[in-house]
Amino acid sequence: MSEIRDVSLAPAGEKKIRWAEAHMPVLKSICEDFEKTKPFAGLKVAVSVHLEAKTAYLACVFRAGGAEVYATGSNVLSTQDDIAAALFERGLNVFAWHGATEEEYTHHLACCLEVGPNIIIDDGGDLNQLIHKQFPELLPGVIGLCEETTTGIIRLKAMEKAGKLAFPVMLVNDAQMKHLFDNRYGTGQSVWNAIDKTTNLIAAGKQVVVAGYGWCGKGVAMRAKGLGARVIVTEVDPVKAIEAVMDGFTVMPMKEAAPLGDIFITVTGCKGVITMEHMLLMKEGAILTNAGHFNVEVDYAALEREAVSKETRRENIVGYTLKNGRSVNLIGEGRLVNLAAGDGHPVEIMDMSFAVQALSAEYLVRHKDESLPKINYVPAEIDEKIAERKLNFMGMQIDRLTDEQDLYLHSFDL
Numbered sequence: 001m002s003e004i005r006d007v008s009l010a011p012a013g014e015k016k017i018r019w020a021e022a023h024m025p026v027l028k029s030i031c032e033d034f035e036k037t038k039p040f041a042g043l044k045v046a047v048s049v050h051l052e053a054k055t056a057y058l059a060c061v062f063r064a065g066g067a068e069v070y071a072t073g074s075n076v077l078s079t080q081d082d083i084a085a086a087l088f089e090r091g092l093n094v095f096a097w098h099g100a101t102e103e104e105y106t107h108h109l110a111c112c113l114e115v116g117p118n119i120i121i122d123d124g125g126d127l128n129q130l131i132h133k134q135f136p137e138l139l140p141g142v143i144g145l146c147e148e149t150t151t152g153i154i155r156l157k158a159m160e161k162a163g164k165l166a167f168p169v170m171l172v173n174d175a176q177m178k179h180l181f182d183n184r185y186g187t188g189q190s191v192w193n194a195i196d197k198t199t200n201l202i203a204a205g206k207q208v209v210v211a212g213y214g215w216c217g218k219g220v221a222m223r224a225k226g227l228g229a230r231v232i233v234t235e236v237d238p239v240k241a242i243e244a245v246m247d248g249f250t251v252m253p254m255k256e257a258a259p260l261g262d263i264f265i266t267v268t269g270c271k272g273v274i275t276m277e278h279m280l281l282m283k284e285g286a287i288l289t290n291a292g293h294f295n296v297e298v299d300y301a302a303l304e305r306e307a308v309s310k311e312t313r314r315e316n317i318v319g320y321t322l323k324n325g326r327s328v329n330l331i332g333e334g335r336l337v338n339l340a341a342g343d344g345h346p347v348e349i350m351d352m353s354f355a356v357q358a359l360s361a362e363y364l365v366r367h368k369d370e371s372l373p374k375i376n377y378v379p380a381e382i383d384e385k386i387a388e389r390k391l392n393f394m395g396m397q398i399d400r401l402t403d404e405q406d407l408y409l410h411s412f413d414l
């Protein structure tokens with residue numbers, strides 16, 4: 001049971017998956033554990049995460065753990081057809097193709113839900129929204145859901161507050177072994193890789209504007225600085241704004257930054273961060289890109305609606321001429337640039353993020369009879385287990401507390 005574009009692409013996808021697997025030692029060790037313990041035996045796992053090599057390997061890890069796996073993408077531009085084909089050849093159920101229409105994308109999500117999944121692996125919350133809205137009869141069969149990203153977590157917390165969340169969820173993004181590395185270093189490096197590959201322009205000497213100084217924004221700004229760019233940060237949170245200032249960046253509102261920037265990167269999880277009003281203030285040829293989850297941070301709809309003309313200037317770059325005669329260049333339709341126009345995070349980063357996913361899903365199954373709360377933070381033991389294995393695979397050791405030190409740190413004198 002699958003819907004993919006072209007099965008003949010499988011050999012190319014297979015090579016990519018093997019490369020990822022070879023550089024994901026923590027996830028591989030978890031896979032070996034799962035092969036022995038089969039925690040997902042008899043269960044159906046639906047996976048909606050950017051469908052590229054690392055995700056494909058995660059899907060295979062669930063299968064090694066005994067699950068029947070139903071996989072789709074979480075963004076129509078990040079799905080790689082060769083990976084979908086390779087997963088199909090490996091015997092998984094895959095519903096996805098690159099460049100799907102909104103209807104096709106929703107249909108593919110629905111295909112993963114119609115089977116009645118017990119565990120859901122979500123990235124941005126699309127599977128979760130759909131199952132609650134369109135398949136309420138399947139909700140009782142869901143043991144729980146693991147959410148990969150900040151935006152999905154915002155949606156889950158809103159649902160829980162409204163009393164609408166039907167099953168327990170694990171906030172994978174909020175695990176230390178996820179956001180400290182994935183959001184900061186993964187996004188930091190892969191966003192610049194994608195901009196570099198797409199534009200073939202230099203960052204050094206340019207004025208870069210980063211909107212949002214959360215975990216992802218910090219990484220993007222840090223790497224921009226390392227590449228020699230001058231960096232302006234825009235924020236709405238005064239604490240984050242001060243943090244950006246102390247880290248050596250200039251902070252100002254987007255309206256003031258708009259005429260100054262050469263490259264703009266939004267990474268807020270919010271909408272309407274760069275509007276037509278801002279774009280009309282920009283220099284000729286300003287480059288606009290988004291690294292946040294949805295393509296609503298740069299007002300793509302307004303560009304499509306109000307630009308005088310548009311033309312493809314390079315693969316994945318569309319130039320829009322505005323009513324003031326100047327033009328702006330938008331990368332990847334304003335979808336998250338590192339996946340829409342790149343291969344996503346470096347493999348070693350996803351080794352840790354997906355290790356959190358795998359162990360969180362196992363945790364849900366292990367505690368399924370204990371009526372877990374609806375919102376669950378990933379337990380510290382999972383973070384520590386992954387960190388220890390990662391250090392080990394990196395060939396590094398750390399000190400251990402002596403009994404005396406342990407006592408010193410955990411006692412008090414009144």
Ligand SMILES: NC(=O)c1ccc[n+]([C@@H]2O[C@H](COP(=O)([O-])OP(=O)(O)OC[C@H]3O[C@@H](n4cnc5c(N)ncnc54)[C@H](O)[C@@H]3O)[C@@H](O)[C@H]2O)c1
Nearest residue numbers: 149150151212214215216235236237268269270291292293
């Ligand atoms: N591209 C990727 O690979 C990738 C990876 C991880 C997360 N994400 C996505 O990136 C986004 C940010 O994630 P994060 O973990 O950094 O979140 P975060 O909550 O740590 O940071 C977001 C920051 O944006 C700021 N912000 C919100 N609205 C703003 C606005 N209108 N203008 C300026 N700043 C604003 C917030 O104050 C906050 O500091 C989310 O959508 C997340 O899902 C993308």
